[in-house]
Each structure stands twice: as C-alpha cells, then as structure tokens.
Amino acid sequence: MKTVVRFALAATLLSAPAVAAAQSPLSLEEALRTTLTDNPAMKAAAHEERAAQQERRAAIGLRLPRIGLTGAYAYLGKDIGFDFNDLKAPAGQMVGQILGSGLIPPTQIPAIQGLLDPIMGADWFLKVQDRSLGFVGGEVTLPIWMGGKINAANRAARINERSAAEAGLQTRNALVSELVERYFGLALARQVVAVRQQVVDGVRKHLEDAEALERSGMIARSERLYVEFKMAEAERELADAKLQESTIASALNNTLGSAGDRSLTTAMFLVGDLEPLTHYQQLAARRNPLLEQVSLKRRLAEEGVRAQRAEFFPQVVALGGASFYNYQVAGLVPRWAVGVGVSFKLFDGLNREYKYSAARQTARRVGELESKAGHDIAVLVEQLYNQLQSYRNRMRSIESSLAFAEELLRIRNAAFLEGMGSSSDLIDAELNLAAVRAERLQAAYNFDTLLARLLEAAGASDEFAAYAQRPDARKIEFE
Template sequence: MRPIARLCLLLFGLALGLPAAWAQPMDFATAQQKLRQRSDRLAASQQALQGAQLKREAAQGLGGPVISLGAMAYAYNASLDLNLDPINQSVGGAVAQLPPPLAGVLGSLPSLPASYTLQRSDTNSTASVSGVWPLYTGGAAEAARRLLGAQADEAQADAAQTTEEMQTLLVQRYFGAQLTERAAALREAALRNIEQHDSAAQKMLDAGVIARIERLQARAALEDARRQARKARDEAELAAAALARTVKASARVRPTSPLFVLTEPVEPLPHFVDAALAHHPGLAKINAKKGQAEQLHAAQEALRQPQVFAFGQRELKTGRSADWVAGVGVRWTLFDPLDRKTLAESSLRSIDQAQSLYEQARSDIELLVEKRWMALEQARQAFWSQQPALEVADEVLRLRQVGLREGTSTTQELIDAQLNQAKVQTERAQAAYEYIKALAELLEASGQGDAFERYMARANTKVE
C-alpha cells in the first residue's frame, strides 16, 4: 500500500470514530526505552550531570604550574624641557671670584641659553615567558577539586531522582491507559448488550408480553449505559494522549502489556529498607551537600595557612643579553578585616546541619518505605478479595439469562446483572492498577525503580 493511500485510510478510520483500531501498539519495555531516549526532563538532568562531571575533570590539574607567554610592541615620543638659568648664574658667580685677568678672559665667553628642550622617540618590541608553581597552598587546591567532585555527586543524585520519578510516572500513565481502555471496552460491550435487550423489550411490548413500565426501564437503562460508555471512552482517550505525550509518540499509543498482580507477597520490609538506605537518591544528595560543606571548611582553613610558590620569567632573546629572573616566594596573610575563626565556626555549623538533615531524611525514608510496602500488600489483598464478587456477578448474570428465557426474570434484571458484571470487572482491573501503582511507588522509595520490569516478569496473574 502506498504511503498516501495508507494516510487516507487512516484519516478515514479516524473520521469513523475508530482511533483505538489505528493506535500504535506498544509494550511496556518499548515505552520505557522511548521514554529514556526522548524525555526532555531526563535529557536535562543528564546534561546537568555531564556539565558537573566536566567541571570536575577540568579541575584535576588545579594546583599545578601555570606558564604564560607575553609579548608587546610599542612606540614612544618623550620631550623634556631643561631650565639652564641656574647653571648660568652659578657660572657667573664662579667667574666673579677668579683673579681679574682670568675673569676677564672667561667673562668674554658666550653664556648658555636660558632653556633647552630634550626630545627622544623610538619603537621597540619585547616578548617573555613566565611561570608560577604553587608549592604549598595549605590544601586549598585539594579542597577545590573535592568541592567540584561533591557537586558532581549531587548532580548524579539529582539525575537518579529524576529517573526514578519519570519511571513511576510512566508506570502510572502506561497502565492507567491500559485500565481506562479496558473500562471503556467493558462499558461499550455492556452498551451493545443493552441495545439488544432494548430492541427485544420493544418487540415484547408490541406483543403484549411485558408492561410499559418495563419498557421504560429498559430505555432508561440504555440511555444511562450510553452516557457511561461515552464517559469511559473520553477518559480512555485522555489517558492514551497522556501516554503518547510521555513517550513522545507521533500517534496514539495502545498499551499491550496487561495489568498484573503477584500472587505472593514481595520481599519482606527490611529488604526494601536496606535498599533505600543504600540507593535512595535523596540520601546521596544530602551526602553530597555534606561533602561540599566539608570542602568549603577545608578551603577556609587553607586561607589561614602560608602559601609558598616558585616563579620565573625570561625574555625571549638569544645570547647573554636576555633578562631573566627566578625565585621562591612566600605569602602569609597576618591580618584582614574578616574574622577567619568565626567563618570556620560557621562552616562547621553547615556540616552539622547536613548531618542532621541526613538523619532526618533517613528516618523519613524508612517510614515512607514502610508505608508504601504496606500499601502494596493491602492492594494485593484487595485484588484477591474481589474474586468472590466476580464469581457471584458471573453466576447472577447466568441465572438472569436463563430466567429471561424461562420467563422467571425481567429484562431489567438481566440489564442490571450485565451492568453489575461490567462494574465488578472494572473494579478488579482498578485494583490491579492500584497494585501496580503501589509497586512502582515502593520501588521508587527504595531507590530500585529500574527493578520494575523484573517484578513485572514475575507476575503470575494478569488481567487480560
């Protein structure tokens, strides 16, 4: 089929109100892969991480020698006015003190001018190479490198937190779309059955088999079923659009991985608590913040230490006429307006603050993991507790169908049984979705969001 023909056929199908039939099928693994490749939020977090890592790499040589090359070309013009009157006066006084014959001879000599202007101009160029090598900085260079390393660790924790959150969001939207699509299909199937019963009720009314009130009840049930089906379909379309935007799909997405529930409970609570304490991005971020505070304190302490450095400079000339200088320098600040001791105390308080935040976060995360572990177990039990209700709904529907054929049940009773069955099946699918959502939230709280697919593969109960 040509692309243009395929496009026309697709548009024709959409015009007929059949978007679900033309939706792009996608399993959860594919959706997860597309999320990692296309998510702007994940891309932004990775770019921030890469930027922090590059800063850390750029500072690895900090504290080493610095060599620079300098050159300049110049031209100048200088003028200087000299006042010669004091010299003339001094010469005249000296001549006056000489014997008359000699003074007469010297007195006849011409005198110097009153002033003289000295002017000089030239052009030149010079070039030199210079170097400075810090020999001892009190640990300032090491503190700076470790500070950038701690900032990179913080960016790593932020990126991990973003990944965990996006994983949970994908689970909610993917299986939320699966749930709403199933609910819409159940409502639409119930609507088709009720339409058949409505038509049969009209024929029975015309034949005088049923009363008018039963016919009106069937029509009212039909209108309510239509309203519920339209509402369910709208919700399914909205959920599908949200999923398509999440994975940046070019067309509507139809999830193919079914809802699922594990028959047995997951690992005990201590397993998830230990995993959270070892892998939760929030704790890693606070540790990185603490590392930054420690390195800032180390840098402030380094500024109170003497600094020793070697230096050298040489003109870029050949021969012995080139100027050069080399030596060792020491710099030690004895006094400045800042109270360094108080600043050191302030940085120590920042370290203590980070430690307190870590302890509080640790306690909060342990409580959160316990809460979500219990919510997961409650969702599992809620799913299995609905099994008897589903069996009852199936049996009641079977009895109403038999009763309608034998004349012991009314059309309205059969419609009610069908609607109740659709309701119970929807509630069971909703319970499975709540279980999946609780599982994703538990894995996020314990820093194991990437383990979701492993639990999904272990599921032995699927809501097809």
C-alpha cells in the same frame, strides 16, 4: 445473555486486526528503552552530568600554573633621566678659577677654553629612558599553598559530579514510575472502554427485550423506561471512558518523547510473593538516589567549611615573568624576574569568622536533613510495601465477587426473559458485573504502579520489567 456477551466479544475480536494494523505494537521493555533515550528529562539530566564533569576538570586546573601574555605601549610626559644642569654654574666657576690661577700657561688657555665652551653650552640632562616605549612579555604564576582552598574546591567538584549523576539516576527512576503509570494507565483505560462497551451492548439487548416484552404486555412501561435510562447512562460512561483513554494516550506519548498510536503488548500483572520488607528498606538505604544526594550535600557542606577555614591561612605563590620584545626600553631594566609571593589577611572586619561560622551551621543543618531523609524513605518504603500487600489480598476478594456477579447476571437474565424478574434487577446485575470487572483491573493497575514506586524508592527501578517475567507473575486482563 451469554449469547449476547459472546456476540459482543466476537465482534471485538473480529475488529481487532483492523485496529492493530493501524497501531504499532509496543511492549513495556521497548517503552522503557524509548523513554530513557528520547525523553527530554533524560537528555537534560545528561547535559547536567556533562556540565558537572567539565566543572570537575576546571577545578583540576586550579593546581596548574597560570601563564599569561601581556603587551603595552606608553608615551610618558617626559624622558626619564638625571638632570645635571644645576651643576653648570659651579663647574664654570671652578674652571675659571683654575684657568686664572696661573697654573696653566696663558698660551694654552684659549685652546682649553675652546674645548670647554661646547661642554658648558650643552644640556647636562642624562636620559635613561625615552618617553616613548613598549614591550611584549609573559608571566607565570603557580600556587604553592592556598590554605587548602584548592583541595577543597577539587573535592567539591567531584562531589558535584557524583551529585549530578545521582540526580540523573533519580530522574531515570522517576521516569520509569511515570512510564509504568501511563503505560498501564492506557492499558487500563482501553480495557475499561471494553467493559463499558460490553455494558452498552448488553443494555441495548436488554432494551430490545424490554420493548418486545412491553408490546406483549409482560412488563410495564416503567420497566422499559428504566432500561432506556440505564442505556443513556451506559453510553455516557462509555464516552467518558474513551475520552479518558485519549488523554492517557497523549500522556504516554509525552513520556515516550514521541507521538504515535500504539498497541500495548505487555499486560498488567500481579506478583504472587514479594521479598520481605527489610529487603526493600536495605536496598533503599544503599541505592536511593535522593538519600545519596543528601549525603553528598552534607559532604559538600563540609568542603565549604574547609574552604572557609582556608581563608585564615597565608597564601603562597611562585611567580615569574620575562620580556620577549622591547621598544626603546632602557637596558637598565631587567628582562626577566622570578620570585615567591605571600599574602595574609590580618583583619577583614570579621568577614572570615562569620562566613566560617555560617558554613559550619550549614553542614550541621544538612546533617540533620540527611538523618530525616533516611527515616522518611524507610517509612515510605514500608507504606508502599503494605499497600502492595493490601491490593494483592484484595484481588482474592475481587475475584470471588467476580464469579458471584457473573452467576447472578446469568440467573437474573433468565428470570427476566421468562417474565419472572424486573428489568431493574437485570440492569443492576449487569452494572454490578461491570463494576467488579473494572475494580479488578483497577486493583491490578494500582498494584503495578505501587510496585514501580516501591522500586523507585528502593533505587531499583530497572528491576521492574523483571518482576513481570517472574514465574509467579499472573497477567490481569479483561475477561
């Protein structure tokens, strides 16, 4: 059996250069750089951060004056002015009395009458503003005191900017965990394929031996049929493993944000010693993006309370305006004006009171959620840490089982070739060895993915690659 195994491994090694030639090598560090550059989720997070930055800049503009340019043309129903036509009759009577009083010489009356007739016959309407007019002007408004609303809006915008940055960091950490899961998932799948292929090759050799032993009468037909049954089962499991490999390869390409067939150069690993649990819990309390986002949401809710409280105060603005161009606008109208405006709501149907109360309740709710989130993250860190320790301890037991399974297969293979053992015992030993090898690889995969999730919860996903380079990090590969 040792010869068969060596032949199978040799065949795998001989075919490896041809496969590698078609695959581009990809280390975990290169995969991380590619993911954090090309993954659409990272690009979306970057857009969200830039949007929050622009919102913060927009909030700064609330402090600045507002300058506007306006123009208008109007055609009124009539001219604007003073109508003195009702005074014509009294004025005419008074003139007649003066002329008939004898105070004016009769010879002068015709001349005076000639002068007064055009005046008395004219329209006594004094036009102040023509009915057709237009103007172009501008106005400036500068907030002086808005009850603290502008300050609250600026603080809220800065909080939202930080929240967007923390959300981007959370996306980054989640992608690191996803990449580790899929990168090592593909490595595991390929090594499981190698294990299944070795089982198929070994059972095929057992089948050939069983057929030879059956022809010589050393074993019964049922023994050979049992090996054929196990051969079909091994081929099915190999086919399933290849399908799983293809699926995980597609998932890895999706995480990387690019397609391609890649040769993975970073092996799964096991770390000898981890920092104490308190180290990761303290990291999580300081650096976990989710906790930071919840804290920022609490602060944002507090700014919402301040913004609603500002509605109870008066609002004061400075304002001014000027006309740059006038069309038939009366000279009596001033060309510029400046002033201060004050507005204050006396009663609005208790709208302000209820909104202020709702904002306070929201702040209290977020405060409770912040406390709960802190406890949840601490529990999650402890759970992941303990699972890591469990898999590290389990690896010692698995490696002891591996040595026993290899020796058992050697013994049963020798007994079978000498006609002293059954094919079922040999096949069971072969499958047991494959199961132990697969369990060893699976334990290493679980350790690495749990480590990535632990670092994600601690807000230290960027440190994952450094764990693989530690002096006590041991590679776990197919043997």
